[in-house]
Amino acid sequence: MAIIERPGTGTTPVVVTPQQTFGAVKRPVQTKGWREWLFTVDHKKIGIMYGVVAMVFFIIGGVEALLIRLQLAMPDGQILSADKYNQMFTMHATTMVFLFAMPMAAAFANYFLPLQIGARDVAFPRINALSLWLLIIGGLVLNASWFLGGAADGGWFMYAPNSGPIFSPSNGVDFWVIGLQITGVASLLGSINLIVTVLNMRAPGMSLMKMPVFTWMILVVQFLLVFSLPVITVALVLLMLQRSYGATFFDVSQGADPLLWQHLFWIFGHPEVYVLILPAFGIISEVLPTFARKPLFGYPFVVFSGASIGLVGFGVWAHHMFASGLGPVSVAVFSVATMAIAIPTGVKIFNWLLTMWGGKIWYTTAMNFAIGLVVLFTIGGLSGVTHSVAPSDTQQTDTYYIVAHFHYVLFGGMVFGLFSGFYYWWPKVFGKMLNEKLGAWNFWFMVIGMNLTFGPMHILGLQGQPRRMYVWTEARAGEGFFNLGFWNMVASVGSFILAVGVLFFLINVVVTARSKQQAPLDPWDARTLEWLTTSPPKEHNFDRIPVVHHLDEFFHRKYEEDTATHTMKKVAEGEDLVRAEEEGADAHIHLPSPSYWPIVLSVGVGLLGLGTIYGVPMIVIGFAITLFASYGWILEPSVAEEIDFEPSDNDGNTKEIAPLG
Amino acid sequence: MAETATHTADHASEHAHETSTGLTNNKLAMWLFLGSECLLFGGLISTYMLYRGRISDGPHPMAIFDIPFTSVSSFVLLMSSLTMVLAVTSAQRGDDSRTNLWLTVTAVLGATFVGGQIYEFTAFVREGLGFSTSLFGSSFYTLTGFHGIHVTVGVLMLLSTVGIIRKNKITGNKAEVVEIVGLYWHFVDVVWIIIFTLVYLIPS
Numbered sequence: 001m002a003i004i005e006r007p008g009t010g011t012t013p014v015v016v017t018p019q020q021t022f023g024a025v026k027r028p029v030q031t032k033g034w035r036e037w038l039f040t041v042d043h044k045k046i047g048i049m050y051g052v053v054a055m056v057f058f059i060i061g062g063v064e065a066l067l068i069r070l071q072l073a074m075p076d077g078q079i080l081s082a083d084k085y086n087q088m089f090t091m092h093a094t095t096m097v098f099l100f101a102m103p104m105a106a107a108f109a110n111y112f113l114p115l116q117i118g119a120r121d122v123a124f125p126r127i128n129a130l131s132l133w134l135l136i137i138g139g140l141v142l143n144a145s146w147f148l149g150g151a152a153d154g155g156w157f158m159y160a161p162n163s164g165p166i167f168s169p170s171n172g173v174d175f176w177v178i179g180l181q182i183t184g185v186a187s188l189l190g191s192i193n194l195i196v197t198v199l200n201m202r203a204p205g206m207s208l209m210k211m212p213v214f215t216w217m218i219l220v221v222q223f224l225l226v227f228s229l230p231v232i233t234v235a236l237v238l239l240m241l242q243r244s245y246g247a248t249f250f251d252v253s254q255g256a257d258p259l260l261w262q263h264l265f266w267i268f269g270h271p272e273v274y275v276l277i278l279p280a281f282g283i284i285s286e287v288l289p290t291f292a293r294k295p296l297f298g299y300p301f302v303v304f305s306g307a308s309i310g311l312v313g314f315g316v317w318a319h320h321m322f323a324s325g326l327g328p329v330s331v332a333v334f335s336v337a338t339m340a341i342a343i344p345t346g347v348k349i350f351n352w353l354l355t356m357w358g359g360k361i362w363y364t365t366a367m368n369f370a371i372g373l374v375v376l377f378t379i380g381g382l383s384g385v386t387h388s389v390a391p392s393d394t395q396q397t398d399t400y401y402i403v404a405h406f407h408y409v410l411f412g413g414m415v416f417g418l419f420s421g422f423y424y425w426w427p428k429v430f431g432k433m434l435n436e437k438l439g440a441w442n443f444w445f446m447v448i449g450m451n452l453t454f455g456p457m458h459i460l461g462l463q464g465q466p467r468r469m470y471v472w473t474e475a476r477a478g479e480g481f482f483n484l485g486f487w488n489m490v491a492s493v494g495s496f497i498l499a500v501g502v503l504f505f506l507i508n509v510v511v512t513a514r515s516k517q518q519a520p521l522d523p524w525d526a527r528t529l530e531w532l533t534t535s536p537p538k539e540h541n542f543d544r545i546p547v548v549h550h551l552d553e554f555f556h557r558k559y560e561e562d563t564a565t566h567t568m569k570k571v572a573e574g575e576d577l578v579r580a581e582e583e584g585a586d587a588h589i590h591l592p593s594p595s596y597w598p599i600v601l602s603v604g605v606g607l608l609g610l611g612t613i614y615g616v617p618m619i620v621i622g623f624a625i626t627l628f629a630s631y632g633w634i635l636e637p638s639v640a641e642e643i644d645f646e647p648s649d650n651d652g653n654t655k656e657i658a659p660l661g
Numbered sequence: 662m663a664e665t666a667t668h669t670a671d672h673a674s675e676h677a678h679e680t681s682t683g684l685t686n687n688k689l690a691m692w693l694f695l696g697s698e699c700l701l702f703g704g705l706i707s708t709y710m711l712y713r714g715r716i717s718d719g720p721h722p723m724a725i726f727d728i729p730f731t732s733v734s735s736f737v738l739l740m741s742s743l744t745m746v747l748a749v750t751s752a753q754r755g756d757d758s759r760t761n762l763w764l765t766v767t768a769v770l771g772a773t774f775v776g777g778q779i780y781e782f783t784a785f786v787r788e789g790l791g792f793s794t795s796l797f798g799s800s801f802y803t804l805t806g807f808h809g810i811h812v813t814v815g816v817l818m819l820l821s822t823v824g825i826i827r828k829n830k831i832t833g834n835k836a837e838v839v840e841i842v843g844l845y846w847h848f849v850d851v852v853w854i855i856i857f858t859l860v861y862l863i864p865s
Contacts, residue, residue: 123686192693200680200689226697234704238803247792247799249708254796255715264704634821635830 027636028594039594041125042539046132047111048429053136054104060143061095062502064088066495069453073492075474075485085470086153087172091143093156094176097276098183099139101410104418105279106131106190109218111429113194115530115537116212118203118546123196125592126633127189133602134186141606142179145172152176155468157269157320158239160250160261165243171613177240178609181233185605188229191222198222203529205548209303212528212552213296216303217282220310224271224278227314232268235261244612259324266317274313276410277377278306280417281348284370287424288352289552290524291367292359298351299551305344305351312341322390323397331390338388342381349378364524365439369420372447376412380405383458398468401461407454419446419505426512427519431535435515438508445501452494456487522574527555532577543585595636601629687833691841695848702807702852706859709804712796713860719794722801725785726861734777735857738812741770742850745843752839760839761823767846768819771812778809801860808856811849818842 028039037045068088071077080088114122122128145151152172154163163173198219202211211219239261241247248254250261289296296302318326318334326334352374361367383405387393396402419442426434463482465472477484522531531554533542550556557577559568607622680686713722748763782802790798822842825831831838 124690188697192690192697195693196686196689199682200684200686202681226693227700230697230699230701231704234701234708238708241799241803245792247803248796249712249799251796254717256796257711260708260711264708631821634825637833 028596035594038599039129039596041121041129041592041594041598043110043114043122043125043128044429044537044539044541046128047107047109049132050103050107050110050135053132053139054100054107057095057099057103057139058502061092061100062499064092064095066499068092069492069495071470072472072488074489075477076471080470082470083150083153086155086468087146087151089468090153090155090158090172090176091146091151094142094152094180096410097156097272098180099135099142101276101414101418102183102187103135105218105221105276106135106187108214108279108283108418108421108425109194109221112425112530113197113215113218114201115533115541116215116528117198117201117206118529118542118548119197119201120541120545120589121592122193123201124193126595126598127193129595129598130601131186131190131193133599134189134605135183137602137606138179138182138184138186141175141182141609145175145179148175157265158261159258159265160239160242161252161256161258163239163261164250174240174243174613177236177243178612181236181240182605182609184229184233184236187225191225191229194218194222195226203546203548206553209300210548210551210553213285213299213302213306214279214282214528217278217285217306220306221275221278224275224310224313228268228271228275231264235264235268238264240612259321262321262324263317266320267314269320270317271310271313273409274309276414277417278309280373280414280420281306283417283421283424284352284373286528287366287370287420288355290424290526291362291364291370292356293362293525294355294359295527295552295555296351297354297357301347302351305347308344309341312337312344316341319388319390319393322393335388335390339385342385342388345381349374349381364423365434365436365443366420366423366524368440368443369416369423372443373413373416373420376408376416376447376450380408380410380412384409396461398466399461400457400465400467403467404454404457404461407450407457411450411454416446419443422505424524425530427523428530428535428537430512431519432512432515432517433519433523434512435508438504438511442501442504442508445497445504447501449494449496449498449501453491453498454494456491456494460484460487460491521578525558527552529553531574532557532581534578540589540591543581545586546581595633597629597633597636601626601633604629685834685837687837687841688844691844695844698848698852702855705800705804705807706855709800709860712800715796717795719789719791719798720785722797722860723864725788725790727781727784728861730777731781731857731861734774734781735853737770737777738774738850738853741767741774742847744770745846749836749840749843752836755836757826757835760835761826764819764823764826764839764842768816768823771816771819771846775809775812775816778805778812782806804856804860808849808852811852815842815846815849818845 028035037049040046067080068085071079071085071088110122110128114120143151148171150170150172152158152163152168152175153170154168154173154176158173158176161167198211198215208216238247238249242249242251248256250256250258252258285296285302316334316338318330319338322331322334356371383401387396387402387405423434423439426432459482461467463478463484465484465488472484472488474485519535521535529546529548530537532546546553554574554577558570558572558574560571561567562569604622604625604627607618608626609622611617611619611622680689682689684692744763744767748760748767751759751763790801792798792802819842822839826835
């Protein structure tokens with residue numbers, strides 16, 4: 001871990017020894033091996049770790065999905081017991097939403113957001129590390145339940161009183177409640193961090209309306225998180241107090257209102273839907289213009305429709321509760337609001353189509369996934385509009401039709417967007433291109449598998465197959481085209497084709513890692529600032545902070561308009577631009593220093609949480625560690641003091657300290 | 662390449678310390694955190710308002726609330742906002758000893774409020790309102806307990822700030838650190854005004 005670099009005079013990181021003790025221990029300065037990762041506060045390393053963790057959970061959640069499909073492939077499935085099946089679908093959804101989708105979006109956000117706005121790191125590098133470690137602890141707590149008496153079994157929205165101690169007697173729900181509170185704190189800290197970064201740390205000249213769309217969408221998502229996470233925290237705390245400490249919030253015999261949980265959950269849960277999809281929208285809004293060789297059509301419309309999706313997303317939660325008897329006025333209001341949210345979404349889809357229209361489209365794997373998103377998300381969006389019609393929704397509630405809908409928007413939408421991002425940004429992060437041939441296999445297996453898996457679920461659902469039932473019987477499977485047996489089999493076969501598609505991606509990663517071939521600096525002729533540095537980027541990101549004059553600054557540095565023909569003409573290569581930055585490099589850059597405290601603090605918080613299951617002594621230990629780490633944290637400056645550096649800096653240059661929190 | 666050359670010229674290092682909004686990172690982060698806290702207390706207050714009248718067992722709120730006592734402890738908490746303001750202005754003047762004095766007074770007032778709350782809770786339990794007695798009991802203790810924990814954390818923050826200023830170990834701008842602690846403290850006070858009004862003063 002370099003603490004000072006002098007890019008102007010040489011690229012060897014200066015070796016550093018700590019001189020000062022902060023709190024109880026000296027700060028870490030190790031530059032090699034596992035310590036480099038464990039105590040890092042570098043947003044790029046943290047981003048990569050987020051990605052790895054999310055990918056591991058994607059595989060775990062995927063295996064859970066395959067087990068579910070195996071169970072349902074044939075009538076009277078024998079693979080899973082009813083109890084294990086309940087745990088399986090609960091943990092599949094929880095894992096995919098909280099431990100794959102959100103962290104993977106956080107991986108992209110952490111890595112690229114500072115690069116896209118021309119910053120050297122996020123506003124609070126140590127808090128960034130804390131978010132990552134809390135997520136990992138939360139994920140471990142959630143999945144530890146498998147080995148400690150059974151996982152949560154109430155479905156991902158965990159309706160109380162069904163999730164109370166009477167109907168869910170195992171500790172699974174307790175682990176779930178604790179795990180989600182910890183990941184919630186992680187996301188809340190992350191969202192505050194990223195909002196401050198975007199609002200405060202943009203490069204000179206980068207006004208809000210010159211920000212890349214990905215950065216914009218991440219900003220909207222963080223605002224959604226800041227205001228929705230506390231609401232589910234309240235719900236989780238109430239459930240925890242009921243299950244562990246005898247509170248009565250969901251005790252119907254005492255007069256409790258079963259709708260309380262539903263409201264609290266969905267006030268969080270619906271914005272969460274946009275938390276999942278908007279990062280993918282941001283990614284493809286970068287990918288489509290790059291590979292269509294045209295600027296994004298209607299940039300302000302894409303930005304504002306993204307923001308209005310976020311805003312309206314807070315006012316539609318009760319459409320998840322149409323079947324609960326809210327009364328005609330509520331149902332009508334939420335129904336109309338839900339239809340209204342289709343408008344900004346439609347605006348975006350037309351913007352993407354018009355971006356491609358008349359462009360010289362380059363069909364790379366990244367582009368294929370982006371186009372896949374536009375098509376598949378539109379299908380999912382249309383079935384979504386059918387749910388907004390309350391009478392129709394009453395018919396569809398808790399059937400496979402709903403399962404089909406949200407997998408089209410989340411798998412066809414979000415996951416395809418993330419995969420598009422993998423292929424687009426892989427050369428930036430690792431300096432090597434993912435193999436395009438394997439990419440094609442990856443893409444087509446996933447498209448075909450996904451449609452075979454989730455397409456038939458529309459039919460199954462409209463035929464009345466309920467979700468979350470662990471068996472179906474031949475006796476009631478129906479005849480001919482609508483035979484449940486046939487379509488369940490198709491869906492199960494499809495899920496394995498889908499899994500093979502994902503396997504191709506993993507193979508591609510291994511093949512790419514082993515290949516010696518380096519990626520060109522600007523392989524896609526890209527448009528935004530993250531490409532104005534080496535691949536992988538230097539530890540300090542930019543040799544000098546770029547001054548921004550245009551939306552798509554990098555593109556405008558490469559191209560100038562030919563006034564005679566009104567076409568854009570390439571006047572510089574990416575390599576030239578990066579070299580120019582190196583020549584004008586800032587003399588001294590202070591980067592935030594690594595720290596022990598994020599990881600220690602997160603362990604303390606984890607023990608504190610588990611103490612609600614394992615009793616007061618563990619709470620005391622967890623609290624002590626948390627307090628100790630907090631004071632260590634407070635007493636340690638985020639950028640190491642001058643005295644911590646060797647050799648001291650006597651060459652007469654004025655220090656230039658990068659603007660870091 | 663012409664463009665690149667001009668970029669070198671107008672790269673101005675003196676702007677390195679400025680933020681795009683003019684607010685410092687720390688202050689902006691505290692404002693965002695408090696925005697998030699509004700929703701947290703919003704959820705808890707809504708739960709209480711839904712359940713305040715649902716009393717299957719145990720005492721009724723108006724039977725056990727001691728309004729004069731709670732009014733006095735509320736007054737103590739409100740006065741702590743005044744002393745917090747005095748601490749912030751002292752810090753901005755660079756007067757360390759006054760800053761520490763007012764921070765300590767604020768912490769003492771806050772601790773007095775927490776002490777009053779503990780006394781109040783024990784009195785209510787004696788009068789038969791347990792945590793599990795009724796929906797009213799659960800939601801009352803959860804809401805006011807959450808607020809009490811926030812005040813306790815605030816007291817810890819105040820005392821820690823005093824200690825760090827005394828040891829001269831503060832990192833960053835001293836006046837701003839005190840101001841940010843103050844933002845949190847005022848927020849906790851404002852929340853109490855809402856809770857006191859809704860829970861104690863409006864009869865159910």
